[in-house]
Amino acid sequence: MASIKTALAASVLASLLWCAPALAAQSSAPATAMAPTAAGDEPLDLIMDRPSTVSTFLGTVGSALGWAWDKTTDAISVILPPSPISLAKSVDSDDQAELVTLLSYAGYKLKEIDSQVGVIPTIAFKFALTRELSEADWDYLDYRLEVSRFRTPGLGAALQRAIVGTVMSINTGGAYQVSELKIQALPLPKVAFSVTPKQTALGEESSALLRAIQKTERRLRGDLASIAGKILPGAKLYRLYKARDGIIVSAIALFVVAILVELRRNLRSPARGRAGRAIPLGLLGLGTLAWVVAALAPLSLLTLSGGIAVFGVTALLVAAKGPQAPANTAADTTPDAPEAPPEPTTAPAVAVHVTVETDAKAAVPA
Amino acid sequence: MKHCQWIGRAALAAALLFSAPLGISAARAADGEERAPWIVGSTLMNPLTIEVFKHLKQRAPQLPDPRIDSRGTSKGITDFCAGTGADTPDVVAMSRRMRGGEFETCTKHGVADIIEIQLGIEALVLTVSARDEDFALTFDTLYRAIAAELPESEEFLPNAAETWNDVDKSLPKTRINVILPSSALGARGFFDNRFLQGACREMHAFKNIFEADERVRQCTNLRKDGHVTELGVPYDTLAVKALENAPRGTVAIMPLRFALDAGDKLKMLRFETTIPNRENVSTREYIGTRPIYYYVKRAHVKDYNGVGLVPGLREFITEVTRESTFGDDGYLVPFGLVSMPERKRAEVRDAALRLKPMVR
Structure with a gap:
C-alpha cells in the first residue's frame, strides 16, 4: 500500500516538473486562453495526449504555485533585515531615531552595525563613547529626556529612555562608565552595556595622547603667531639693535657702494699693485657677508624701506659721480707714468689702453 | 511544654x-537635640529661601530661625549626601535636578529617602533697547558673535566678526556688543552652561574634543576686544541702564523677571524661533530655562507625632508647595520664579505633602 502511495506521489511530482514550462506559459497567457472550453478536448490536447481538464487543473496548480512563490519571496524580503549601508545612512540622517539622538547627547556615537542574513537574521548596533560629558551636558541630557517624556509617550520610547537613563546613571555614578553599548534589534531585542572603570590604562593613554596632540597644536599656533622675525637664532642678536635697523642697513649699503666704487677705481688703475686690488676685494667680501646677515635677519618694513632708500640714494650719487671716474683715471694714467704699461692679455687693459691713447692724442696738440 | x-x-x-x-x-x-532647619545649596535660590522662611515665621512664630549656607549647588549636594544626623544639612536648594549618580551617592551614605520638590523654573532671555530694531538669534549666531575663537576647518581661529551682519547675513549691520553678567554671578554660570555650551554641543569641532574640561574651557572663552561687556551687581539695574545708553545692536542677557519688569525700556529678542514669555518658559518650550528644586531628607522631618530630628521642616514643605508661594501669583514670582503648569504643581504638592521619596 505504501509503495502505491509513493508511486502516485512520484508520478504527480514528475508530471508537475514535466509540465513546468507549459505552466509558466499558461500563467503568462491571457485569461481567455486559460478558460476551459465547453467544446471538449482541443486538437492540440489530443496531439499531446492530454485531456483539457488535466491541462486546466495543471494550469490552476501552476498559478497557485507561482502565487505562493511570489508571496514567499515577498515575505522573506519583508523579514530580511535592511542592508547595513541603508541603516548607517538612516542613522546619520537628520530624522534619525530619537534613541540615536539621545545617545549622541550622552556622548555616544554609532561605531558598528552587525548584520547577519539567514533563517534567523540578526541586527545589532554598537555605540562607543566618543566624548566625556560636562555638567552642563548632563543637565541638557536630563532636559531632553524630560521633554521626550512629554512629547513621545509609549512603551518603545519609554524603553529607549530607560536605556539612556541607565547609561546616565552608570556614567555619573562614580568610577565606572559604559564604554560600549550594544543594542540588538533582531532576532530578539536586547541591550548589552560594557561597563569599564573610568581610569583604565587605555583611557589614560588615549587621553594623554589627545592632550599631547592638543598641546602640540597650541604650541604650533603660538609659534606661527610669533614667527614674524623672532625665531631665527642669528636674528636674536640682531633684534637687540632692531631700533637701529635702518641705520645699520643704510651703513652697510653705503659701505658696499663705497667698496664697489673703490674697487672700480682700483681695477682700472694700473698703478695699483696686487695688494691694492686685494684690499677692496676683501672689503667687498666682508660687505657682502654683512649684507647676507642683514638679509637673513628679520627686517621690519621700516628697516627695509629705509635701507632701500639709502641704497637707492647712494646708487644715484655714484651714478652721478660715475662719468668722472674715467677722467680721474685718465688723469692718473697720463704719459708721466709710462712705466706702467697696460697688460695686453686682458680685455679691460686693452680698453684702458685705448682710452689713454685717445686722451694722449688730445693732449699733445694742447 | x-x-x-x-x-x-x-x-x-x-x-x-x-x-x-x-x-x-x-x-x-x-x-x-532638636535644632533649627539647615539649608545648603544654590546661591541663586538664597532670596527665595529667605522669603519662604519669612512667610513661614509669620504663620508659625514659634519655629526656630533657619541656618542657610549658600555655597553653590555642587557643594550643597556634596554636604547633603554626606549622611544623616544632626551634623548634616536637612535641605539642599539646587538650580538643577539631582543626577542619578548623586542620588546613588546619597543612598550609599544612608540618605535613602529624599523628598523632591520642584519649586519652579527660571529663564534667561536676550533683550535689546526698546528703540532698537528686532532681530532673531540662535545658539549658533550668538556664539559666533561673542566667542574668542571659532572653529574653522578643524582648528580654532580668532573671531573677526565686527557686526551682526558678519555673523549672519540676515542680521543688521550694527556693531556686535553683548552685555553679560560677570563671572561671579550665578546667572553667568547659567548662561555659560545653557547658551554657550548649547551652541558648542552642535559644532563638529567641539564634538571631537574628548575631555570635558578642555571642551568647556575652549567653549566658554569669550572675546576681550570690546564686543563683550561684563557687569556686576546689581546686574538688573546696571544692564538696563547700559542698554539705554548703548549703541544700536547692543544685546543684554537678562533674567526673565528683569526683562518683564523693564518692559517699557527694553524688548525681548526671538531666540531659537521663540520669543520668551511666562507660558513657554513654564512649559520649557523656550530653551533658555532651568528648573529649580528643593531636596529634603525625610529622616530629618519631624512628623506630627513629634518623631523626627528637625521641627519646622514639615511646615517648610507645606509652605513651599502652597499656591500662594509657587503658584502663578505666588509671592516668589517677583523674585524671579516662573511657576510650573498647574497640573505639575498639583503633582509636586501631592508628592511633597505625602513625604513621598523620590525615585531616579
Whole structure:
C-alpha cells in the first residue's frame, strides 16, 4: 500500500516538473486562453495526449504555485533585515531615531552595525563613547529626556529612555562608565552595556595622547603667531639693535657702494699693485657677508624701506659721480707714468689702453 | 511544654519588634537635640529661601530661625549626601535636578529617602533697547558673535566678526556688543552652561574634543576686544541702564523677571524661533530655562507625632508647595520664579505633602 502511495506521489511530482514550462506559459497567457472550453478536448490536447481538464487543473496548480512563490519571496524580503549601508545612512540622517539622538547627547556615537542574513537574521548596533560629558551636558541630557517624556509617550520610547537613563546613571555614578553599548534589534531585542572603570590604562593613554596632540597644536599656533622675525637664532642678536635697523642697513649699503666704487677705481688703475686690488676685494667680501646677515635677519618694513632708500640714494650719487671716474683715471694714467704699461692679455687693459691713447692724442696738440 | 516555648519565643520577638522604634526614638532624643532647619545649596535660590522662611515665621512664630549656607549647588549636594544626623544639612536648594549618580551617592551614605520638590523654573532671555530694531538669534549666531575663537576647518581661529551682519547675513549691520553678567554671578554660570555650551554641543569641532574640561574651557572663552561687556551687581539695574545708553545692536542677557519688569525700556529678542514669555518658559518650550528644586531628607522631618530630628521642616514643605508661594501669583514670582503648569504643581504638592521619596 505504501509503495502505491509513493508511486502516485512520484508520478504527480514528475508530471508537475514535466509540465513546468507549459505552466509558466499558461500563467503568462491571457485569461481567455486559460478558460476551459465547453467544446471538449482541443486538437492540440489530443496531439499531446492530454485531456483539457488535466491541462486546466495543471494550469490552476501552476498559478497557485507561482502565487505562493511570489508571496514567499515577498515575505522573506519583508523579514530580511535592511542592508547595513541603508541603516548607517538612516542613522546619520537628520530624522534619525530619537534613541540615536539621545545617545549622541550622552556622548555616544554609532561605531558598528552587525548584520547577519539567514533563517534567523540578526541586527545589532554598537555605540562607543566618543566624548566625556560636562555638567552642563548632563543637565541638557536630563532636559531632553524630560521633554521626550512629554512629547513621545509609549512603551518603545519609554524603553529607549530607560536605556539612556541607565547609561546616565552608570556614567555619573562614580568610577565606572559604559564604554560600549550594544543594542540588538533582531532576532530578539536586547541591550548589552560594557561597563569599564573610568581610569583604565587605555583611557589614560588615549587621553594623554589627545592632550599631547592638543598641546602640540597650541604650541604650533603660538609659534606661527610669533614667527614674524623672532625665531631665527642669528636674528636674536640682531633684534637687540632692531631700533637701529635702518641705520645699520643704510651703513652697510653705503659701505658696499663705497667698496664697489673703490674697487672700480682700483681695477682700472694700473698703478695699483696686487695688494691694492686685494684690499677692496676683501672689503667687498666682508660687505657682502654683512649684507647676507642683514638679509637673513628679520627686517621690519621700516628697516627695509629705509635701507632701500639709502641704497637707492647712494646708487644715484655714484651714478652721478660715475662719468668722472674715467677722467680721474685718465688723469692718473697720463704719459708721466709710462712705466706702467697696460697688460695686453686682458680685455679691460686693452680698453684702458685705448682710452689713454685717445686722451694722449688730445693732449699733445694742447 | 512545646506550646509554652513557642509562646515565649513569640512574646520575645514581639517585644523586640515593638521596642525597636522606641529605641530609635530614644537614640534620636539622645544625640539629636532638636535644632533649627539647615539649608545648603544654590546661591541663586538664597532670596527665595529667605522669603519662604519669612512667610513661614509669620504663620508659625514659634519655629526656630533657619541656618542657610549658600555655597553653590555642587557643594550643597556634596554636604547633603554626606549622611544623616544632626551634623548634616536637612535641605539642599539646587538650580538643577539631582543626577542619578548623586542620588546613588546619597543612598550609599544612608540618605535613602529624599523628598523632591520642584519649586519652579527660571529663564534667561536676550533683550535689546526698546528703540532698537528686532532681530532673531540662535545658539549658533550668538556664539559666533561673542566667542574668542571659532572653529574653522578643524582648528580654532580668532573671531573677526565686527557686526551682526558678519555673523549672519540676515542680521543688521550694527556693531556686535553683548552685555553679560560677570563671572561671579550665578546667572553667568547659567548662561555659560545653557547658551554657550548649547551652541558648542552642535559644532563638529567641539564634538571631537574628548575631555570635558578642555571642551568647556575652549567653549566658554569669550572675546576681550570690546564686543563683550561684563557687569556686576546689581546686574538688573546696571544692564538696563547700559542698554539705554548703548549703541544700536547692543544685546543684554537678562533674567526673565528683569526683562518683564523693564518692559517699557527694553524688548525681548526671538531666540531659537521663540520669543520668551511666562507660558513657554513654564512649559520649557523656550530653551533658555532651568528648573529649580528643593531636596529634603525625610529622616530629618519631624512628623506630627513629634518623631523626627528637625521641627519646622514639615511646615517648610507645606509652605513651599502652597499656591500662594509657587503658584502663578505666588509671592516668589517677583523674585524671579516662573511657576510650573498647574497640573505639575498639583503633582509636586501631592508628592511633597505625602513625604513621598523620590525615585531616579
